Amino acid sequence: MFRSLPTAAAAAACLACALPAAAQFQKPEDAIKYRESVMFVMANHLGRIGAMVQGRVPYDAAVATQNAEIVATMSHLPWPAFAESTPGSGKGKASSKIWSDRAKFDEAARKMQDEVAKLVVAARTNSLDNVKSAFGSVGQACKGCHDNFRNQ
Amino acid sequence: MFRSLPTAAAAAACLACALPAAAQFQKPEDAIKYRESVMFVMANHLGRIGAMVQGRVPYDAAVATQNAEIVATMSHLPWPAFAESTPGSGKGKASSKIWSDRAKFDEAARKMQDEVAKLVVAARTNSLDNVKSAFGSVGQACKGCHDNFRNQ
Numbered sequence: 524m525f526r527s528l529p530t531a532a533a534a535a536a537c538l539a540c541a542l543p544a545a546a547q548f549q550k551p552e553d554a555i556k557y558r559e560s561v562m563f564v565m566a567n568h569l570g571r572i573g574a575m576v577q578g579r580v581p582y583d584a585a586v587a588t589q590n591a592e593i594v595a596t597m598s599h600l601p602w603p604a605f606a607e608s609t610p611g612s613g614k615g616k617a618s619s620k621i622w623s624d625r626a627k628f629d630e631a632a633r634k635m636q637d638e639v640a641k642l643v644v645a646a647r648t649n650s651l652d653n654v655k656s657a658f659g660s661v662g663q664a665c666k667g668c669h670d671n672f673r674n675q
Numbered sequence: 676m677f678r679s680l681p682t683a684a685a686a687a688a689c690l691a692c693a694l695p696a697a698a699q700f701q702k703p704e705d706a707i708k709y710r711e712s713v714m715f716v717m718a719n720h721l722g723r724i725g726a727m728v729q730g731r732v733p734y735d736a737a738v739a740t741q742n743a744e745i746v747a748t749m750s751h752l753p754w755p756a757f758a759e760s761t762p763g764s765g766k767g768k769a770s771s772k773i774w775s776d777r778a779k780f781d782e783a784a785r786k787m788q789d790e791v792a793k794l795v796v797a798a799r800t801n802s803l804d805n806v807k808s809a810f811g812s813v814g815q816a817c818k819g820c821h822d823n824f825r826n827q
């Protein structure tokens with residue numbers, strides 16, 4: 524049942540420009556569920572690379588690359604779902620700082636996307652050392668945003 | 676913050692072969708949350724195409740294609756998360772029939788992937804008529820699987 528994908532991934536780039544968030548999500552809870560779903564899937568696939576980086580599973584260059592590419596696709600998706608003021612409540616949820624310091628949040632998001640793009644490049648070199656280095660930078664980008672924009 | 680993606684999407688094709696499900700999901704609830712997250716994201720992006728098909732938003736060929744490509748990426752992801760017997764409980768959740776009639780479930784999943792691949796092709800023709808036709812087939816494939824393998 525598992526086939527190769529037909530082609531290139533979608534560039535989510537313009538989705539946010541093409542439609543206002545209100546048109547993409549009928550209710551604030553839909554936006555919250557969407558971004559949390561994207562983050563969960565992204566974390567899962569990052570985790571599969573992390574398991575190789577940490578030596579918990581054998582390094583497999585093809586699998587690492589496949590996972591990095593999925594992470595890259597996901598890295599472009601959640602941002603429109605932060606477009607309205609829809610903070611979460613409770614630990615680990617979206618902080619209201621996202622909307623009070625949007626430029627900083629956008630920059631942190633961009634940093635994550637850039638580091639994930641580098642992870643894809645690193646994975647394609649088939650070098651675990653390259654993957655380890657790039658993975659560390661992705662982790663720092665994730666943490667940098669979470670420290671500032673997730674409820675502690 | 677919205678950039679074009681670096682390259683092709685990941686082929687999730689071999690992920691399921693490369694690692695047993697137990698290695699991908701530490702707990703059954705992780706597998707359930709993962710597959711439900713994937714389905715939610717997929718449904719959201721299908722819905723954006725559906726809005727064009729139904730005339731609720733203007734047809735934009737590029738946006739339709741971007742969304743179809745995201746759906747195609749997602750269409751390859753959830754299956755390893757059904758690999759263990761982890762039925763859900765309650766309406767709309769995964770039925771135990773998935774594990775008692777796995778071959779039929781796999782065939783339904785394959786059908787959905789095939790129809791989504793055709794939707795990507797249709798979207799790239801920049802013809803709303805083609806998108807409408809392919810979207811209808813995707814909807815039938817979704818419904819066919821949901822009717823049989825989701826709790827009613």
